[in-house]
Amino acid sequence: MIWNRPMETMARKELQALQLQRLKALVERVYHNVPAYREKMQAAGLTPRDVQSLEDLRRLPFTVKQDLRDHYPYGLFAAPMREIVRVHASSGTTGNPIVVGYTRRDLDTWSEVTARTLACAGADADAVVQVSYGYGLFTGGLGIHYGAEKIGATVVPMSGGNTQRQIKLMQDFGATILACTPSYALYLAEAIQEMKIPREKLRLKAGIFGAEPWTEEMRRELEYRLQIMAIDIYGLSEVIGPGVASECPVKNGLHIFEDHFIPEIIDPETEQPLPYGEKGELVFTTITKEGFPVIRYRTRDISVLHAEPCPCGRTHVRMEKVSGRSDDMIIIRGVNVFPSQVESVLLKLGLTEPHYVLVVDRVGSLDTLEVWVEVSDKLFSDEVRNLEKIERTIQRELESLLGLTARVRLVEPKSIERSEGKAKRVIDRRKKQ
Template sequence: MVEQAAPAGARQPFQLSSAPDFLPEAQLRTLQLERLQATVARAYERVSLFRERCQQRGVTPADIRSLADLRALPFTVKTDLRDTYPFGLFASPKADVVRLHASSGTTGKPIVVAYTESDLAIWSEVMTRTLAACGLHAGDTVQNAFGYGLFTGGLGAHYGAERLGATVIPTSGGNTERQMMVMKDFGVTALCATPSYFLHLLERAGEHGIDWSELPLRVGVFGAEPWTEAMRQRIEQLSGIRAYDIYGLSEIIGPGVGSECSAQHGLHLFEDHFYPEIIDPETGEPLPDGQEGELVLTTLTKQAMPMIRYRTRDITSIIPEPCPCGRTVRRIERIGRRSDDMFIIRGINVFPSQVEAALLAVEGTLPHYQITLTREHGLDRMEVAVEVTPEVLSDTVGGMAGLQQRLAESLAHVIGVRIGVRLVEPRTLPRSEGKAQRVVDQRDV
């Protein structure tokens, strides 16, 4: 990265070489332990739920002498945030809280998360490191189509891009016509969005005669929903950009917990702020690096609402090998599924990501699908509706039947059970301006 002197009063460009991403391992572990001990002491003193659970286990902050001692502490789960709604897990007085966000939960009360001035500074820092890992730099023009408001995505990406030295266009989600106008007229070089919404933009741009090869757009920063490697390949092939996966969750800080780098193999966790564990989701026992399980995160620097051993429900593994990019913060495998988005059909565990991978492996389909679950005579049934290309629609009846058969076989191979497949015309299934709704569960309707 070539560094140039900035004029007086100008924003100082972010210097990747000074980021903690490249700390020697021993120095990083020492820093983690110091921050862990301070965070545990803060939570024990100020959060009654955490203190009571520690007392039940006979654990005090003084017992945390090494990073391995973390496993002696109790887990935190999502229901804890709902049960203590709205401010029961705060470790800072309300006067020190400068920002509140909330999840877009579909049932019950939302999950409230809080930030002090220091928390916001750290959020901007990790989002800057996220965008830098995705190849962005000072001088980029970033169209931010993550939602603003109570959702953490929009403002998290916004402040990170500004701190990086980029020009930010806060389009937020929706208004697709304007999104395309901005992308074309403002010389956008990077776009932040959910992958499903970017696919929608791709589709609409084609209808308006926009040639992606003529746009300066080179990077897509995608998050807020699981997506597969096959989906990435489809996006990059259709658009010609590099598509990067980022990771975060409101309960921890928002986006900025982890990010892919130029290697596009796993997401680096910014573990100087968020300490990772992998546990067996059934027993809660820690698992070694390389073994798949549930990701558990502990915030090491958050003041307003420290999260100790938060069970994310995201299934992944820690990659033990060093990354070619030189970062020393560890990587996790792409998160393609959650332990709580699984459903069971005829005794088989099924995840939406498996369905997506099976569909995209068959030529002739579009990356838009929806799973419908029903119950007939006490038996659960599953049908997948998938959009097909216009060329397939103009094919013979036999050609359509052949594609339907190939899709059914691909699904049976990946999932282990035969399910119904319904071919539909392009633009038949609903589009989302935020997170895509892949599963419609009508079993209790």
């Protein structure tokens, strides 16, 4: 199902003309309304008149998360506060939180792009959407909520947590689409199995999972356990929230809604733009937002862009599933390691439960990596030599993939903390030394 066919299947030339028109308007807006953007552009010797083509975008300065913190709370807003009807914010665990603002038109835009996201998963007016993302200052819950209402679907605004009640209402209210993080979906699947609920008691058809990187192996696990179509979605508060991009049923990359967001891929070290097909850091420019637009915002998410048409009919550029974040990446003895790489090995082998944590430490001057992996009740009670065999198998696979030795430690069932939001995958003890 395509929600907005004229926009989502627009010819490339026509789309680029629309993007340029909107980009010019954006640059004018921030130059005259946001002193911080004006100062950056003047320092680069640029004025709005210098943006005459889409290629000129790369001449504009980047925006980074520290810029948002430095101008806390409203310093980067491009609309007066009397026009701001909603604010959201990050948790602010490291310094000032990131505060984003929305005008009424911004909320309409947000509803539009999340409606497209839900339509990618097959949602229509007959759908019952259980929103198990957190509500409040986090953008996940309300973003999906208003998109579902725009489609005309029935919304069950569960928010996160209270797993037993989640599952009861999932049955009683007949939820057909589940929206949450992939790690929480896995937790729900595990709880459904433990509660011995027959699959026919559930009407779930699809899940839209985002807010953290997840692998193809995790997709297969979720689809098998929940018997649904698992769709990856992408968004971040700084750009708009959920609704920046979504997979369609083809599952060949996430369609970026380019009539609202211009994507780039850059080399995170040189900051130079990379062509389609090359892996690098995602950068976004919002070309329709009024309250809190961003120009060339560095997301730190690692992906690849593809411009080839999709069999679904959508013409917008597709991004590969995020493989990790450049700032979440851990470096062990000079080797770049993403938690998603470990996840792919564990799920491919299928010898353990899909719950794990990476523990990084330093012994003397040497960094060490230990991977704790949870096993089932049956396996935990197995003979020691069989457990050791599994540890060695996982260790060999990880060494082959990562190019370094990691100690694998099998831990008892339920000993790794479950997440109702974003999963915590890394414990870095080096930071405490």
